[in-house]
């Protein structure tokens with residue numbers, strides 16, 4: 001297996017105290033790739049014989065389940081057959097909350113639309129009192 005990370009956006013609703021990556025949409029250096037930008041990265045990965053693409057991004061407040069589905073379709077168009085490893089539990093929870101869709105349904109739709117495996121990212125801190133300190137949002 002050959003893996004490549006693909007960063008879609010660094011705009012993030014959480015802005016954790018320790019994070020040097022996440023930005024507000026209006027901050028210097030904030031970015032969010034469109035279809036062309038995502039497909040360009042996916043094509044580059046495909047050309048390198050990458051077999052798994054991992055979408056690693058901020059938790060963009062404007063993204064919905066539909067956004068995630070579109071991104072997977074764009075990647076599969078540009079890199080057919082590649083395994084998509086993506087969507088942190090926080091992104092899944094965000095899509096569920098924003099769309100008023102039960103979480104299991106969000107996961108089932110993502111799988112139907114091309115998700116290979118889900119990330120563990122952002123679910124490492126399981127103690128609420130600790131999360132409250134490092135990532136209150």
Ligand code: SF4
Pocket residue numbers: 012013014015016019020021022057058059122135
């Ligand atoms: S959720 Fe992730 S990307 Fe967003 S601020 Fe926290 S560590 Fe950074």
